[in-house]
Amino acid sequence: MSAPTTNKKLLDWVAEVEAMCTPDQVVWCDGSKEEYDRLMAEMVESGAAIKLNEEKRPNSFAFNSDPSDVARVENRTYIASVKEEDAGPTNNWIDPEELKETMRGLYKGCMKGRTMYIIPFSMGPVGSPIAKNAIEITDSAYVVCNMHIMTRVTTEVLRLIEKTDDFIPCLHSVGAPLEEGQKDVRWPCAPIEKKYIAHFPEENLIWSFGSGYGGNALLGKKCLALRIASAMAGREGWMAEHMLILRFTNPEGKKFHVAAAFPSACGKTNLAMLQSTVPGWKVETIGDDIAWMKPGADGRLYAINPEAGFFGVAPGTAEYSNPMALAACSKDTIFTNVVVTEDKDVWWEDMGIDCAGGTDWKNNPWKPGMKDADGNTIKGAHPNSRFSARAANCPVICADWEDPAGVPIDIFVFGGKRTSVMPLVHEAFDFEQGVYMGATASSEPTAAALDVGAKLRFDPFAMTPFIGYHAGDYMQHWFDMGEKLGDKAPRCFYVNWFQKDGKKFLWPGFGENSRVLKWMCDRVEGKVEARETPIGLMPIDGDLTLDGLDIPAEDWEKLMKVDTEAFKATVADAKDYLAKFGDKLPAKMTEQLEKLEARLG
Numbered sequence: 001m002s003a004p005t006t007n008k009k010l011l012d013w014v015a016e017v018e019a020m021c022t023p024d025q026v027v028w029c030d031g032s033k034e035e036y037d038r039l040m041a042e043m044v045e046s047g048a049a050i051k052l053n054e055e056k057r058p059n060s061f062a063f064n065s066d067p068s069d070v071a072r073v074e075n076r077t078y079i080a081s082v083k084e085e086d087a088g089p090t091n092n093w094i095d096p097e098e099l100k101e102t103m104r105g106l107y108k109g110c111m112k113g114r115t116m117y118i119i120p121f122s123m124g125p126v127g128s129p130i131a132k133n134a135i136e137i138t139d140s141a142y143v144v145c146n147m148h149i150m151t152r153v154t155t156e157v158l159r160l161i162e163k164t165d166d167f168i169p170c171l172h173s174v175g176a177p178l179e180e181g182q183k184d185v186r187w188p189c190a191p192i193e194k195k196y197i198a199h200f201p202e203e204n205l206i207w208s209f210g211s212g213y214g215g216n217a218l219l220g221k222k223c224l225a226l227r228i229a230s231a232m233a234g235r236e237g238w239m240a241e242h243m244l245i246l247r248f249t250n251p252e253g254k255k256f257h258v259a260a261a262f263p264s265a266c267g268k269t270n271l272a273m274l275q276s277t278v279p280g281w282k283v284e285t286i287g288d289d290i291a292w293m294k295p296g297a298d299g300r301l302y303a304i305n306p307e308a309g310f311f312g313v314a315p316g317t318a319e320y321s322n323p324m325a326l327a328a329c330s331k332d333t334i335f336t337n338v339v340v341t342e343d344k345d346v347w348w349e350d351m352g353i354d355c356a357g358g359t360d361w362k363n364n365p366w367k368p369g370m371k372d373a374d375g376n377t378i379k380g381a382h383p384n385s386r387f388s389a390r391a392a393n394c395p396v397i398c399a400d401w402e403d404p405a406g407v408p409i410d411i412f413v414f415g416g417k418r419t420s421v422m423p424l425v426h427e428a429f430d431f432e433q434g435v436y437m438g439a440t441a442s443s444e445p446t447a448a449a450l451d452v453g454a455k456l457r458f459d460p461f462a463m464t465p466f467i468g469y470h471a472g473d474y475m476q477h478w479f480d481m482g483e484k485l486g487d488k489a490p491r492c493f494y495v496n497w498f499q500k501d502g503k504k505f506l507w508p509g510f511g512e513n514s515r516v517l518k519w520m521c522d523r524v525e526g527k528v529e530a531r532e533t534p535i536g537l538m539p540i541d542g543d544l545t546l547d548g549l550d551i552p553a554e555d556w557e558k559l560m561k562v563d564t565e566a567f568k569a570t571v572a573d574a575k576d577y578l579a580k581f582g583d584k585l586p587a588k589m590t591e592q593l594e595k596l597e598a599r600l601g
């Protein structure tokens with residue numbers, strides 16, 4: 001196949017990778033429907049993909065991963081900056097030359113028996129000033145098809161970079177060469193100790209080896225749009241954040257834009273598409289995972305979603321929780337690690353409908369309620385099973401979601417999963433306290449990463465696994481952005497939908513979260529006062545309406561409680577955590593810590 005480019009930098013890189021990885025053939029991708037259909041047909045033929053029932057789930061496919069390759073691997077993810085101190089205490093670091101040497105050894109011959117695909121793609125609307133052009137080289141057709149959904153794959157990118165050399169090279173291999181005559185497995189990947197998800201921030205370069213899973217293999221997403229982009233944004237004065245973006249419109253038609261940072265599997269996709277229960281107010285989606293934000297000419301902060309699809313958590317997605325996500329994956333969707341039912345549709349836990357049985361994510365025959373040898377119920381879908389759905393197929397996607405100008409952000413929301421201590425909502429006194437709140441956000445572990453342990457962890461701005469440089473410098477960057485934006489900076493809030501009493505959630509969540517969003521909008525508009533507490537501003541009784549909800553008074557009290565003693569303990573933990581930032585800890589963080597301690601008494 002002749003190359004559809006004359007760009008020397010690109011051709012040299014492709015030749016170098018081809019010589020190193022020795023694929024059987026090289027294919028330049030164009031992002032066309034024909035390409036998608038052809039690759040899917042090949043994967044159905046080989047047994048890697050299951051074509052779903054065309055009537056029930058048009059143009060959709062299911063994949064089951066290797067049981068070891070189901071989530072991001074933070075212990076195998078590296079920020080290989082030239083200087084170790086630039087990676088900071090939240091990242092794994094290896095000297096870039098040493099890491100490249102190790103990885104070149106792994107890449108050597110790694111595509112033998114496979115096809116090398118070259119994928120030109122754009123993060124952000126193609127050709128727009130805010131977009132980034134990139135090329136992913138991969139030996140996985142699954143990755144190519146997912147990139148078609150999650151990014152904008154087009155030869156237009158090749159035209160745009162023809163003269164500029166301005167593209168981000170992303171190299172990926174599943175790390176499983178095929179010997180002569182060797183039959184492929186359904187989901188090739190390398191063992192954990194050979195997996196490397198590597199970033200070279202000074203070169204804007206990404207090398208990934210050994211995993212086929214989303215966040216490790218679809219390199220436009222976490223690797224480019226968060227890790228590499230956050231490092232660029234820190235240098236250049238903008239922001240790349242793990243945030244959903246939504247528009248909330250009131251009955252008079254006034255629009256509010258919200259960007260919210262919750263850690264992986266903590267509710268971004270759900271909030272981004274919520275069905276408002278506040279009469280006359282409606283939510284429309286702009287993005288569900290990543291926000292790129294820049295100050296506009298008017299001094300406000302404008303956000304775009306650089307992605308083109310949703311790589312969403314399947315379990316829990318149901319008609320009662322997130323009907324808009326269900327609609328988005330009603331067609332043209334790739335499912336990974338869900339149950340394939342007998343009639344070739346999909347199912348997962350807490351989908352809100354019964355399942356007669358089928359094939360589970362490990363490819364075994366499965367019936368609901370089945371137990372393993374130890375008597376534990378066997379889940380049909382993996383807890384981190386995912387759907388890759390086109391944003392355009394979401395019924396509540398904003399008509400102007402692809403506007404390269406972005407939307408002006410009024411409200412920042414931080415949060416995480418905490419079964420206690422953190423109240424339903426509180427507001428920061430000012431932006432600097434907001435930065436403190438975001439920087440000390442904490443969450444209990446989820447299934448989205450394999451190796452984060454079982455303890456509560458601090459997860460600054462939900463970005464711990466995604467900050468491409470020193471987290472102390474990153475916090476300082478937040479303060480700097482606040483100074484730049486001045487009184488036009490978004491108002492900051494902290495929420496927790498996940499308080500529990502035993503097994504039961506105290507707050508109904510999902511669509512009812514619109515009540516909390518409305519209170520935030522009322523605060524922004526100055527329509528309601530708030531009461532001062534040591535941790536921030538909280539709703540005055542009655543302002544956050546509970547009409548029609550059946551929440552016992554004692555539950556509401558727990559939801560809104562500021563437990564001073566528990567907060568003091570949290571502050572002590574935060575101090576310990578922040579100590580590892582050393583002299584990179586912004587003075588403003590220490591100042592906020594001291595102020596909070598004083599308020600708590």
Ligand SMILES: Nc1nc2c(ncn2[C@@H]2O[C@H](COP(=O)(O)OP(=O)(O)OP(=O)(O)O)[C@@H](O)[C@H]2O)c(=O)[nH]1
Pocket residue numbers: 262263264265266267268269270271288289311312313315316317321448497498505508509510513
């Ligand atoms: N109880 C409760 N659960 C929720 C709520 N919102 C989301 N969840 C559950 O939290 C899990 C993860 O939610 P998502 O919205 O997919 O998380 P995310 O932040 O988009 O995750 P990533 O894609 O990993 O970044 C799902 O199982 C949801 O059902 C809520 O308001 N209340």
Ligand SMILES: O=C([O-])CC(=O)C(=O)O
Pocket residue numbers: 071072213214215216221222263264265289311448449
């Ligand atoms: O990266 C992934 O695989 C999915 C995701 O959004 C996350 O983990 O935050």
Ligand SMILES: [Mn+2]
Pocket residue numbers: 242263264265289
């Ligand atoms: Mn995410």
